[in-house]
Amino acid sequence: MPPPLPAAALEALRSALGPENVLTDPATLEKYASDETEDLVYPPGCAVTPVSTAQVSAVLRIASAHRIPVTPRGAGTGLSGGALAVHGGISLSLGKMNRILEIDRANLMAVVEPGVITQVLQEAVEKEGLFYPPDPASRGSCMIGGNVAECAGGPRALKYGVTKDWVLGLEAVLADGSVIRTGGKLLKNVTGYNITQLLVGSEGTLAVVTKIILKLIPWPPFRSTLVATFDSPEQACIALTKIFEARIVPCAAEYMESAAIQAAARKRGKRFPGMEAAATLLIEVDGHDRDVVQRDGLRTGEVCVENGALDVIVADSPTQQNDMWDMRRAIGEAVKGISTYKEEDTVVPRSELPRLMRALEAIRVKHGITTICYGHAGDGNIHVNILKMGMSDADWETKLPPAIREIFTEVVRLGGTISGEHGIGCVQREWLPIAMTREEIDVMRRVKAALDPQGILNPGKLVPDRDA
Numbered sequence: 001m002p003p004p005l006p007a008a009a010l011e012a013l014r015s016a017l018g019p020e021n022v023l024t025d026p027a028t029l030e031k032y033a034s035d036e037t038e039d040l041v042y043p044p045g046c047a048v049t050p051v052s053t054a055q056v057s058a059v060l061r062i063a064s065a066h067r068i069p070v071t072p073r074g075a076g077t078g079l080s081g082g083a084l085a086v087h088g089g090i091s092l093s094l095g096k097m098n099r100i101l102e103i104d105r106a107n108l109m110a111v112v113e114p115g116v117i118t119q120v121l122q123e124a125v126e127k128e129g130l131f132y133p134p135d136p137a138s139r140g141s142c143m144i145g146g147n148v149a150e151c152a153g154g155p156r157a158l159k160y161g162v163t164k165d166w167v168l169g170l171e172a173v174l175a176d177g178s179v180i181r182t183g184g185k186l187l188k189n190v191t192g193y194n195i196t197q198l199l200v201g202s203e204g205t206l207a208v209v210t211k212i213i214l215k216l217i218p219w220p221p222f223r224s225t226l227v228a229t230f231d232s233p234e235q236a237c238i239a240l241t242k243i244f245e246a247r248i249v250p251c252a253a254e255y256m257e258s259a260a261i262q263a264a265a266r267k268r269g270k271r272f273p274g275m276e277a278a279a280t281l282l283i284e285v286d287g288h289d290r291d292v293v294q295r296d297g298l299r300t301g302e303v304c305v306e307n308g309a310l311d312v313i314v315a316d317s318p319t320q321q322n323d324m325w326d327m328r329r330a331i332g333e334a335v336k337g338i339s340t341y342k343e344e345d346t347v348v349p350r351s352e353l354p355r356l357m358r359a360l361e362a363i364r365v366k367h368g369i370t371t372i373c374y375g376h377a378g379d380g381n382i383h384v385n386i387l388k389m390g391m392s393d394a395d396w397e398t399k400l401p402p403a404i405r406e407i408f409t410e411v412v413r414l415g416g417t418i419s420g421e422h423g424i425g426c427v428q429r430e431w432l433p434i435a436m437t438r439e440e441i442d443v444m445r446r447v448k449a450a451l452d453p454q455g456i457l458n459p460g461k462l463v464p465d466r467d468a
Contacts, residue, residue, distance in 0.1 A: 002088025074146030114145020224297025
């Protein structure tokens with residue numbers, strides 16, 4: 001267990017937030033000790049559950065005065081350890097700040113607190129005929145604040161972009177407790193530095209976000225969804241590139257190996273298309289014109305057949321569409337349930353995917369490891385899950401680091417980088433020098449030092465130590 005907080009700090013926190021919002025019982029703190037990152041456990045010294053920006057500000061003023069680490073926390077669905085209190089201190093949970101403050105129909109924007117569940121927001125705006133596209137796999141449980149902190153993506157990032165493309169303004173609390181407001185309900189704004197975008201994806205290391213202004217668009221009512229199977233990962237990726245060369249931009253294009261689909265089928269207790277094929281693409285086209293969507297969906301299937309598809313299955317109804325997506329969304333949890341694992345969030349230019357697939361297979365054979373790959377192939381983002389299976393602890397500890405290093409080195413050589421959407425957190429921090437130069441990392445250190453000179457905001461995350 002981490003050391004307890006100073007009595008004076010706890011007393012100040014209880015006075016500012018109320019005793020019910022300051023949690024110190026060890027059994028209660030277990031909830032805040034882990035997220036969805038492998039099997040890591042880091043209990044905080046205490047957890048606080050503020051209900052307002054003023055209370056968040058008070059927490060940070062107290063933490064600053066006592067030099068106590070503060071780890072902001074949303075729903076705990078992250079995959080890079082961003083919400084883990086690796087240095088103890090305070091886990092600052094934003095789950096009680098969960099109001100949708102406004103759906104602005106005139107300006108097509110929403111204003112929300114960080115604890116709003118992503119799917120709850122999406123369903124609320126859809127009732128108004130509007131659309132908030134970012135759709136991380138955990139959208140039914142993850143929070144908008146966490147999405148902002150990690151710059152979350154998801155399948156629809158291919159057409160619609162990631163979280164940063166939808167954030168127009170923020171309210172945030174700095175490490176010393178001061179409150180700033182950035183951006184606004186503005187599509188144009190070049191007044192000063194773009195602090196909004198500096199904070200998006202900063203993983204809680206620069207400020208704690210307490211309010212978010214999001215852009216919305218009209219809901220696209222029509223979809224065409226299909227599954228195409230292939231006899232090799234490379235052929236599936238070549239076909240995917242050909243779809244774009246045909247001037248079709250799907251809203252999603254997902255890649256799955258047969259082992260990934262088989263894991264999902266076991267978890268759901270039913271069969272899915274693509275279970276026997278080496279590689280499968282799940283592709284969806286959406287839009288506002290039914291005829292255009294149907295035409296592009298048909299042409300997408302034709303391109304797949306022209307480029308080696310073994311079979312193309314088109315969803316004939318919303319039920320079939322939902323079944324196809326149920327398969328895809330079940331994969332992550334299903335694969336991680338097979339064995340102890342390490343997941344790498346690689347991303348390369350889409351045209352380099354065939355080379356990446358060949359390299360991953362060569363690395364698998366060379367190091368004697370088991371991998372299952374799936375992900376958002378349309379934007380080049382492939383999740384490489386390395387499974388321990390029957391490997392001894394000693395072999396796992398010996399073989400894993402050089403395999404990961406070789407994967408990341410190859411990804412960077414192909415023009416990619418080491419994380420597309422999961423973030424760096426504490427689990428990828430040691431690998432950052434593969435993707436960034438010393439000078440580039442030092443720029444991040446200087447930004448961090450300027451906004452958090454005591455280093456109390458989410459320490460041990462994102463930025464490598466000086467000797468890395």
